[in-house]
Amino acid sequence: MAETFDRRITRILADLKIDFPLKTLQKVCLEKLANRLDVFAVLPTGYGKSLLYAILPKLMLEVEDNLQCAIVLVISPLVSLMKDQVANLKKYSVESIFLGEEHDRDTLEHIQEGKFPIVLMSPEAYFSGSWRGLLTSPPYQKFVQSIVIDECHCAEQWGDQFRTDFSRIGELRSIFPKANLLALTATATPKTRKHIAEILCMRNYELVITSCDRPNIMHVSIRAPNTVQDTFYWLCSKIQEQKHETEKCIIYCRNIKTCGILFLYLKENLGAENSYKGTPSARNCYYAMYHHSTSQKNKKIIIETFPKQDSAIRVIIATTAFGMGVNIPDVRVVIHWGAPHTFQSYMQQSGRAGRDGLQSLSVVYFHPTDISKTATDENCKTFCTTQSCRRKYLVQHFTPEDTTCVADLHTCCDICKSSCSCSACPDLHPSCLIIEDNDMVQALTESESRSFRTVTHTQRLSIKRKIEELRKKMISDLNINTSILNIGLLTGLSEKVIEDIVSNVHYIFATEDILTEHVYDEELAQNILNIVEDVLGVEEK
Structure with missing residues (x-):
């Protein structure tokens, strides 16, 4: 037989x-x-x-x-x-x-x-x-x-x-x-x-x-600030705090010049004391640059070192020259600084994240100039600017024969996460807590009439956790079955409201800064202000 x-x-x-x-x-x-x-x-x-x-x-x-x-x-x-x-x-x-x-x-x-x-x-x-x-x-x-x-x-x-x-x-x-x-x-x-x-x-x-969907990759698009400092301060803080335990990240830049700008920013702001694991060398530096003009010696170091789980190199700043054929299972974050030249490039490069199946993140920091007709294709522009689910748009474009999507709302994309009202939403990644371009322009133009202060990504995360704990206490005090009710409506603290507060906390000095813009209850506004002051300290406008 x-x-x-x-x-x-x-x-x-x-x-x-x-x-x-x-x-x-x-x-x-x-x-x-x-x-x-x-x-x-x-x-x-x-x-x-x-x-x-x-x-x-x-x-x-x-x-x-x-x-x-x-x-x-x-x-x-x-x-x-x-x-x-x-x-x-x-x-x-x-x-x-x-x-x-x-x-x-x-x-x-x-x-x-x-x-x-x-x-x-x-x-x-x-x-x-x-x-x-x-x-x-x-x-x-x-x-x-x-x-x-x-x-x-x-x-x-x-x-x-x-x-x-x-x-x-x-x-x-x-x-x-x-x-x-x-x-x-x-x-x-x-x-x-x-x-x-x-x-x-x-x-x-x-x-x-089969569906091109990778359920473990969350897709986020943010209109980026105008400066490298305002865009990547969170990364500087993360490397300074976590050093060789920083999660692996690939940052794709549109050209060699922007690779150099970001590399120089990290080098100048971290200094030698926060840039190396042990003896200063290319192999021991927490960040590296990879493009077609990178020396063969440095390329070899990156290709040999970065895939290792205990690699000292944690962040690769690269052009499209890096990635194809390089299998690095534990990359947690892929960032595009500037929209990719094509939607296909985004699909390829975002797929470098989470190859081990663990929850990972793909973020686009776009500017109006790099989503113009001559800078990228129409599909990539739509993906970056749509107000509907980004994952569905991506899957419907590449595999219309199978548009299966199985991610939870809070790990699907930034649009879906903002409408999620469950109590199990994970913390926002610090890369998603940057001040968007419109907010930065507003902050700069209103600097004389409206004060704002610097808030680190660690402080924002701490404020978010404390507000979520406040929401849980409010639900517990109500002593009712929340499974059939909308928690956001019940407490006044939906995921969207919490994210808005965290994103704009640099403007908050008094209850008046919280009322009407974020919540409508004076007692709730005072509780939120207490949390902000507890984390940031009391500061005069």
């Missing part, structure tokens, strides 16, 4: 010492590939797309009769990505080779004889390099069973002008007419998928797709 596909996969996983089950859509992809079909897989970041081609060589050996060996050719956009994949494949005892660096004579002979089951290369390595003859040699013509295009959205993004060899990837179909093709990406709209399929000559393919 023929062995079932599930049993075959179970046995292959055991052979590769993979001690966890495949996800449903991983199995769907592999079963279709085993049936010699082309597959276009659109799966969320962190879903485990690279595991598919780790399994493919053994799977093809199983399904093809009289096959001595099976080679899977992987086309990948970045050297760092390919090197990372070679290292990851070793964990599964899968031999692989990256064609793009110097090899010794023995390794070259093994490559030429087709002894590596997975061969990774860039389009340029084949079309513009010296490896073209290799792929037309008898071993490769006989044994290449599948072609994988990793990060296949690059074929559309880069193929026209930037890296034109991407537009020629479809030529591989004529060189390996019997090989099936697997296209992998996390971000491709229906229109983009159609274009990519044309470039790759995928006329008949099986689409495997």
Whole structure:
């Protein structure tokens, strides 16, 4: 009796010492590939797309009769990505080779004889390099069973002008007419998928797709202040207080200049005493900068150090040069300082957060100039400025076939959190407590008639907690069942009201500053003022 596909996969996983089950859509992809079909897989970041081609060589050996060996050719956009994949494949005892660096004579002979089951290369390595003859040699013509295009959205993004060899990837179909093709990406709209399929000559393919939603990532968009100080004072405070225990954060800047501005701000305000874990060095600094002009030495330090759980480097200030192919499971916050150039870029980069499945955050600090028609696309502008759910907008744009969203209101997006009235809402992250641009302009223009003071993110969090404790006491004193009532209406302290108070606490000196603007009960206003004075101290206007 023929062995079932599930049993075959179970046995292959055991052979590769993979001690966890495949996800449903991983199995769907592999079963279709085993049936010699082309597959276009659109799966969320962190879903485990690279595991598919780790399994493919053994799977093809199983399904093809009289096959001595099976080679899977992987086309990948970045050297760092390919090197990372070679290292990851070793964990599964899968031999692989990256064609793009110097090899010794023995390794070259093994490559030429087709002894590596997975061969990774860039389009340029084949079309513009010296490896073209290799792929037309008898071993490769006989044994290449599948072609994988990793990060296949690059074929559309880069193929026209930037890296034109991407537009020629479809030529591989004529060189390996019997090989099936697997296209992998996390971000491709229906229109983009159609274009990519044309470039790759995928006329008949099986689409495997699921909602692009990552429930553990909360999406926030804030119109940012005008200065780096007003935007990132919270980060300075956080590093100063928590040092090497600061949660990992990637800050994407629109250009190298703004990377430098933010790096210099941290350096000048933290000083050497708050910038290093131990001896001052690039490896021990709590923050680092990564862009195409960063030295290879520093890039290597970042790539080797930042993914480690105990890395001294906690914050990466980067352009889009950082991220693709770098697997860092415990990044808690991704920030875009300035709206991304495209909505697809936002989708890719926000997905760097929370790959370990823990609750994480993606924040956009936008300015009117970087959401203009020439600065970003219309979809990204709408995402940044919409007053409806950002998560739903994102999911409906990228995977309209599956718009499933399962996040709680208070961890969905900033819009949904403001309407959440549950009593279990987590504290706002300090990155979300900055004074928005309009408020800062108002504060500056009203400085003579309306006083305001500096409030740290730690103080804001403390005030928020104390107001929430006040709300709980009010509910307890009422001694009624709150499950059928709106807590915000009952106490006058909805989540939105609390957030407004915390965001504007720099203006609060008296009960008059609280009444009408935030609450309408004098006793409640006095209780809130007592909390503010307890945390900030009594200060005259």
